[in-house]
Amino acid sequence: MIPLSTDEISEAVLKLPSLPGIVVELFRVLDDEDVDVNLLSQKISHDQGLATKVLGLANSSFYGMQSKVGSIAYAVSVLGFSSIRALVTAAGVAQAFSANPSSNGLTHAQLWKHAIATALAARALAKSVGENEDQAFIAGLLHNVGRQVLIAYDPIRYREVLSWSTAHDAELSLAESEVLGMNHTVVGRAALARWNFPAAIVETLNPDLSGTLGVHFKAASVIAVADAIAYALDLDGNPDTQVPTLSQAQWDQLELNDEILMEVFSMTERSFEDVCTILKAA
Amino acid sequence: MNDAKLVEEISLDKATSGMVLAKPILEKSGACLMPARAELTERSLHALKNWGVLRVTVVTSTDVDAVEPALGTITDQHKRIDALFRNSRQHDANRALMECLRRYRTREHHDPAVDR
Numbered sequence: 002m003i004p005l006s007t008d009e010i011s012e013a014v015l016k017l018p019s020l021p022g023i024v025v026e027l028f029r030v031l032d033d034e035d036v037d038v039n040l041l042s043q044k045i046s047h048d049q050g051l052a053t054k055v056l057g058l059a060n061s062s063f064y065g066m067q068s069k070v071g072s073i074a075y076a077v078s079v080l081g082f083s084s085i086r087a088l089v090t091a092a093g094v095a096q097a098f099s100a101n102p103s104s105n106g107l108t109h110a111q112l113w114k115h116a117i118a119t120a121l122a123a124r125a126l127a128k129s130v131g132e133n134e135d136q137a138f139i140a141g142l143l144h145n146v147g148r149q150v151l152i153a154y155d156p157i158r159y160r161e162v163l164s165w166s167t168a169h170d171a172e173l174s175l176a177e178s179e180v181l182g183m184n185h186t187v188v189g190r191a192a193l194a195r196w197n198f199p200a201a202i203v204e205t206l207n208p209d210l211s212g213t214l215g216v217h218f219k220a221a222s223v224i225a226v227a228d229a230i231a232y233a234l235d236l237d238g239n240p241d242t243q244v245p246t247l248s249q250a251q252w253d254q255l256e257l258n259d260e261i262l263m264e265v266f267s268m269t270e271r272s273f274e275d276v277c278t279i280l281k282a283a
Numbered sequence: 284m285n286d287a288k289l290v291e292e293i294s295l296d297k298a299t300s301g302m303v304l305a306k307p308i309l310e311k312s313g314a315c316l317m318p319a320r321a322e323l324t325e326r327s328l329h330a331l332k333n334w335g336v337l338r339v340t341v342v343t344s345t346d347v348d349a350v351e352p353a354l355g356t357i358t359d360q361h362k363r364i365d366a367l368f369r370n371s372r373q374h375d376a377n378r379a380l381m382e383c384l385r386r387y388r389t390r391e392h393h394d395p396a397v398d399r
Contacts, residue, residue, distance in 0.1 A: 170370065229377070233367055233384050244371050244380070252376035262383045263390075267309050 004182025005151075013154035014191045017097075023048055024093035027086050028197055038082050039074070045089055046073045054092035055085065057279035063121075063272040087135035091120070091142055095280040098149060111237045112149055116142050117276050118231035118269060119224070125268040126223045126230075129261045137220065140205045141227050143198075147189025148173070151181070172245050222251035234266060236273055292340045295332060300325045306340040315390050360388045 023044050030036040046052050052073055059070040059080060070076045077085050095113075123141030127134045152159045158181070166176035177184045186206065193203045205220040225248060231237070232244045290305035302323045308316040308331065316334060317327065323341070331339070364385055371377040 229380060233380060235367060243369060244367050246371045246374050247376035249376050259383050263387050266387050
């Protein structure tokens with residue numbers, strides 16, 4: 002075992018690609034009630050790559066809109082600013098990582114596919130259990146961002162994690178703990194903090210703070226169950242995939258039944274291919 | 284697993300009777316309107332239009348045997364579910380999720396087409 006040092010984590014996080022300026026700006030105005038939506042819409046439109054992805058998502062099966070959404074301003078008016086902010090964040094993160102030349106090609110696609118499937122399942126689950134859908138989508142998309150950071154930082158060392166996982170038929174998180182001495186959530190938290198993500202999302206992905214008494218416990222349960230559903234639906238294209246063990250407390254808290262789960266399965270499968278294509282994870 | 288050359292998603296107005304569905308048509312609730320492998324007829328096309336279905340995924344290859352592996356049989360899917368839950372099925376929450384997924388996959392295949 003060659004544990005990862007604190008210095009190395011800092012270094013890995015410093016090497017992170019930067020997010021498009023508009024994404025950072027959207028975080029800053031998260032709690033600002035007097036936010037100038039028109040001005041922000043204009044700024045989103047000016048980043049062409051980002052705007053194309055946002056409009057692609059708005060026009061995909063993700064929303065199932067009947068009429069064509071042709072502009073960011075129109076998208077904001079029909080889908081709401083909160084939804085557009087989530088789409089911009091998703092597109093921004095996808096863009097930042099696609100520009101990352103050092104990521105390991107093979108598992109990079111599988112990781113993104115899993116992240117997208119988790120995001121879609123989280124959004125559908127949140128809707129059913131009365132949690133914020135947009136935040137669940139973003140948290141789902143980023144729940145394994147630490148893994149992407151680890152792979153980008155030291156692909157050779159991460160290959161040892163993969164080998165250990167294969168040899169022991171174990172989940173990646175367990176293999177990470179064995180080989181690197183920590184699991185990816187530690188690095189993920191550092192990465193989101195560096196990107197100035199809102200506390201509500203960082204804490205949802207923080208197992209220490211989201212214990213039974215934490216305010217974000219339910220949101221964290223949504224992500225944990227969405228993660229298992231994403232693996233169960235077998236969407237990441239990895240033949241060795243396995244469903245991680247769910248916490249009974251988190252599962253019970255959502256009080257899911259067949260009807261809700263089947264709708265979540267169906268909604269996730271329905272927009273998966275579209276969203277992957279638009280965010281270029283295919 | 285689906286081979287793009289064997290199956291294709293098309294808009295409903297391009298679908299014609301005689302085409303074979305490569306994926307089931309599901310309602311928003313997840314309920315199956317038509318299962319995979321069902322052949323489209325004038326009547327079912329009309330019904331799908333009334334249900335507001337916009338796109339369908341159909342078999343585009345004439346060689347049905349070549350398409351079969353892409354569709355996957357229900358037995359294959361159940362085997363795959365067993366594999367996915369190989370290390371977690373002994374936990375109650377995982378088993379509940381697995382059993383619901385099994386019912387979901389079975390329904391996709393075996394629900395009677397509404398219009399036949």
